[in-house]
Amino acid sequence: MTTPLTTTAAEVLARCAELDRLSADPHHLARLHLTPEHAAANRLAAGWMQQAGLRTWTDAAGNQWGRREGTTPGQPALVLGSHLDTVPDAGSFDGMLGVVMAVAVAERLRGTELPFALEVVGFGDEEGARFGKALLGSQAVAGTWDTSWEDLRDADGVTLRQAFADFGLDPARVGDAARRPDELVGYLEAHIEQGPLLEAADRSLGYVTAIAGARRFRLTVTGEARHAGGTPWERRRDALVGASEAVVAIERLARASDTIATVGRLEVRPGAVNVIPGRADLTLDLRAATDEARDGMWAAMHAEITAICDRRGLGLEVVENHRAPAAACAGWLQQAVVDGIRATDDLGAAEPMGLWSRAGHDAMALAAVTDVGMLFLRCADGISHSPDEDVREVDVARGLDAFEAAVRAVAARWQP
Known part of the structure; x- marks a missing residue:
């Protein structure tokens, strides 16, 4: 039995606009890892997660999490998420849209019993814009953290080790953020395509086959x-x-x-x-x-x-x-995303469109510890990493429906 849809595409876009205001530069969007703006984004996302009925925490690497238990407490979790950091002079949707959509899907499923826990994550560093090393947040969760990274320095000479301390975290405990394979069902990420192929095909949505x-x-x-x-x-x-x-x-x-x-x-x-x-x-x-x-x-x-x-x-x-490393999306999660796209009823007789992702994503780091799948949304002219980044409300609406349906498809297929 489905529950009433409580989060609309318009509300998702409004939340992305709220995140836009958390920037180190008053004229351009810039939100880097382990900065005051990162902390503010975590607090804002945590508030939305709590409204969706999730228990929240910040992990030892600075990632923001929310969790709702499944039918039995302590079950493995299906994780939905993306990243909250940006490149300098960023657009409004790269990463952020995926986090906000994940929260919205968790809210939509609030009254639905699932055979696993549902978690939402906003990773603190995917872009690598501050320390020159991408995927710091998701690699900590995947258990692939390299302690030598702690000596990396930003443009002001601040080491990653010092940045952790300034953020209120103990760099010696980053390993506490790592998750075990038996704790996870899989990871699903919604993201703008960051390319022009969906728009050229006049498609709102696509599924990802592999990440470069x-x-x-x-x-x-x-x-x-x-x-x-x-x-x-x-x-x-x-x-x-x-x-x-x-x-x-x-x-x-x-x-x-x-x-x-x-x-x-x-x-x-x-x-x-x-x-x-x-x-x-x-x-x-x-x-x-x-x-x-x-x-x-x-x-x-x-x-x-x-x-x-x-x-x-x-x-x-x-x-x-x-x-x-290149990361292949798991076949069963690809199929769940395909089922989700079909559920939007905007395809007619066409089959959902599969693409390999030229851009990197947190999913490629999580692939080291669990199965991953990705949903792509059309973005205007394929532009990303630019203030001109844009999405259409109709595509976000279809994306929300497809993402929710994909979670339901995972629940129907998953066997503990």
């Missing part, structure tokens, strides 16, 4: 800083020109394959108009549907960039600062 494996690097090209006028061409060891050639090579190699590569930052030193650059630092974000394709592309890129630097008399240093 990602690696991130910092590359330092070292030359020699010298006078721009007094140094002849044959004596120049220009780090910026070498780095620029490397950027072009990265794009050329990736475009000829099924991988995706992005150089998102390029910094030059000393940065004077009349000085040949002596150093260039660039970032590389590399993704593919499989780890094998991703790693093979990195090997090809590394060989070509090394050759460029050797030819130009430049040094090259490479530091890998993030690696996440």
Whole structure:
């Protein structure tokens, strides 16, 4: 027997707007890990979770949780969630929409008996915008935390260890956030697509088949800083020109394959108009549907960039600062999401659309400890990580119905 729907798409969007106000920058949305804005978002989300009838707590990694027991106390939990942190100058829906939708589904199911506990989580760090390491919140929950990360520093020189202490958490107890496989039924995440494929197909919703494996690097090209006028061409060891050639090579190699590569930052030193650059630092974000394709592309890129630097008399240093394996969504949870999409009755004779996710998500970290599934919602022009990020109320309404139906489908299939 279903209960009356108590949370509408309009209310979900209004809650996303409330989260927008929790920003370190009054002009642009920026909510980073273990900051006062993160704490405020946790408090706001906890209030909504409590309204939905969930018991709430913040775990040892700073993630915000809510839980309602199933038919028997202490049963394993189906976890719904996403992340509350943002990139700098963010949009209103990446991560946040998934958290708010999860709370809304928990509220809709408040009077429904489930054969498992239902939990909602708002992860504190998915983007990695503060410390340069993504998925800190969900990796703590998955039990894949690396204590060396505690030495990471933000732009102000604050270590992750110190940030934990400033937030009121003990960095030595991060391991307490880890969950065991026997505590979990699975993890379902609703998220905007962050790409244009659903919109191009005129679909509100899609299901995710797999999440791209990602690696991130910092590359330092070292030359020699010298006078721009007094140094002849044959004596120049220009780090910026070498780095620029490397950027072009990265794009050329990736475009000829099924991988995706992005150089998102390029910094030059000393940065004077009349000085040949002596150093260039660039970032590389590399993704593919499989780890094998991703790693093979990195090997090809590394060989070509090394050759460029050797030819130009430049040094090259490479530091890998993030690696996440590709994650396949579990077949039975894919089917639950497909059933949920079908329940929205907006497809006609069409089959639900499956996509592999080019973007990373908390689900890929949780895949190390439990089965995962994802529901994608159409976003305007596929834009994300931008203030222009947008969703339509009708798509959120269909997403809520599909997400609720997916939970019911899990309940019908799950055997303890």
